[in-house]
Amino acid sequence: MRGPASCSGCGVDSVGDAGDVAGPPSSAATGVKVVDGVVRTVTVADPQTGAQSVITAEFVLDGTETGDLLPLTGTEYVVGTEARSDTGEPSAPDVADPANVQSIAWCFVFDHAAGDHTIARPDDYDDWRSFELPYWGAPMLSFTAPDPRTLVPEQRTMIVNPEQDVSGDPRFDAGDRDLWQFRRIAARQTFTDGLYDSDIVLANWPQLDYVGGSIIDTDERARHLAAAKAQSRAYVHWLQTEAPRPDGGRGWPGLRLRGDLVGTSDGFAQAPYIRESRRIKALTTVREQDISVASRGSGAPARFDASVGVGMYRIDLHPSTGGDNYIDVESAPFEIPLGALVPVRTQNLIPAAKNIGTTHITNGAYRLHPVEWNVGESAIELTAFCLDRGLSPQQVAAEPALVDQLQRRLVEAGVELHWPEVVGY
Incomplete structure (x- = not known):
């Protein structure tokens, strides 16, 4: 042969x-x-x-x-x-x-635009809203997550469309404490004026890590994949409706899923990050x-x-x-x-x-x-x-x-x- x-x-x-x-x-x-x-x-x-x-x-x-x-x-x-x-x-x-394997995460891409782009409230939203790991320090639907090195829960932030310098050196500042900057894939300030109305952000954050079960060598693979995506969907809705804003308000209804950038109709990645x-x-x-x-x-x-x-x-x-x-x-x-x-x-x-x-x-x-x-x-x-x-x-x-x-x-x-x-x- x-x-x-x-x-x-x-x-x-x-x-x-x-x-x-x-x-x-x-x-x-x-x-x-x-x-x-x-x-x-x-x-x-x-x-x-x-x-x-x-x-x-x-x-x-x-x-x-x-x-x-x-x-x-x-x-x-x-x-x-x-x-x-x-x-x-x-x-x-x-x-x-x-x-016992590492968590998977179902990522999504979004920006911020005029109007209300809030997705429908997921049927299981309340379940995810109350879900909390013993060592996490807060529900998963939050801006809290453990520091990977100290394991101490820390509060993150999200400042939508920040007008700030984008020339920071990641060797000295990883930029992972603000979720808008963390995994940002297009900073509008670095492009020709008017090309982008908003930054574009890839969400691959600790709060999306699904730990409900392994997808390897199990009859429960399809269920765990669906649950991982459901966790991310709930997080999107939380960001749009309940997430604490720096101005004291709640939620950014202008956050818009960009399925056109990932090739899906619902705005989520075609497959999870494994x-x-x-x-x-x-x-x-x-x-x-x-x-x-x-x-x-x-x-x-x-x-x-x-x-x-x-x-x-x-x-x-x-x-x-x-x-x-x-x-x-x-x-x-x-x-x-x-x-x-x-x-x-x-x-x-x-x-x-x-x-x-x-x-x-x-x-x-x-x-x-x-x-x-x-x-x-x-x-x-x-x-x-x-x-x-x-x-x-x-x-x-x-x-x-x-x-x-x-x-x-x-x-x-x-x-x-x-x-x-x-x-x-």
């Missing part, structure tokens, strides 16, 4: 799996044929029509949001929290829990002590043999479905080890997203979009390298000379493999 590599599920899988609560669906993998640890075919189906297609290829890249091909192909994987006794990680819990996936059991698993500044005793770059990329982000875990508050650990600039992209057994399936060999803890750093993008690029280059030479990823990872050749290919493709010894501003 000789053919191109197939990226199965490179669209957002939750769209295909939950077309009734999301936007336009994409094909979703429904079946596979695996022989002696080799994926021979992947069957995908259109969730609207049911039409099926069978993909045949030498390699399969799993780019789904939750690693959906792993259980289908019998590829060994981990999901949720590992026990500290399994990983040795200081921040890991005593007991493993596959159902922070955590199934993760392959890999030749190399990145653990907290590999990248944590405290565990390593140094902020120098965390290096791995056979690096296929770089990343930089704190170990940042949002509140979880198992009742955990934020986990926030300083990490060093880190590299992406080739072994994290290589399953222990399945020969021709390569993870291409958040489903690489990390733990629940280190996923909090490797989940970030630039790192995930790097994983996808390196997975493609690894696939092409294996196709050119008739090798499996396991064979490449086991032979230093082949690793060197792969790394040269990555460098030629523009992939950075190492941080400089001193990283700073």
Whole structure:
């Protein structure tokens, strides 16, 4: 069997799996044929029509949001929290829990316009209005949320259409205490006068984090997706009708959902933001002590043999479905080890997203979009390298000379493999 590599599920899988609560669906993998640890075919189906297609290829890249091909192909994987006794990680819990994953968030985009753009009061609005986590310090429908590092509940603000300087330096002020500025995607002051009547804001805030249950390996997936969107819908209505304004009033009826910018009729994103996936059991698993500044005793770059990329982000875990508050650990600039992209057994399936060999803890750093993008690029280059030479990823990872050749290919493709010894501003 000789053919191109197939990226199965490179669209957002939750769209295909939950077309009734999301936007336009994409094909979703429904079946596979695996022989002696080799994926021979992947069957995908259109969730609207049911039409099926069978993909045949030498390699399969799993780019789904939750690693959906792993259980289908019998590829060994981990999901949720590992026990500290399994990983040795200081921040890991005593007991493993596959159902304990980071919260998801159903985002939306909005601006502020003349007139009343208040959405209909959701039927479950009172339920969400009274919902409060034990450690949150206020109901979720509020401007309160814990500080990720101190865990102390803090009051945020929202100043709609602020006439203020937009040249602040995020290295010194993250700008995350005012929700209008936090995730703002278009500041009107930076554009030609009159182009925008309002700033445009992407809502991806702590108050949208849904902790009601995991959407992975559960029959309750559709219910949890619907509930996550309902939480965000309730928050929109609260912002429009009850949120405290700086002038002492309540609510901004002029807040307007911008479905035209996200491709939906209701103004909400086509799919939720999913922070955590199934993760392959890999030749190399990145653990907290590999990248944590405290565990390593140094902020120098965390290096791995056979690096296929770089990343930089704190170990940042949002509140979880198992009742955990934020986990926030300083990490060093880190590299992406080739072994994290290589399953222990399945020969021709390569993870291409958040489903690489990390733990629940280190996923909090490797989940970030630039790192995930790097994983996808390196997975493609690894696939092409294996196709050119008739090798499996396991064979490449086991032979230093082949690793060197792969790394040269990555460098030629523009992939950075190492941080400089001193990283700073």
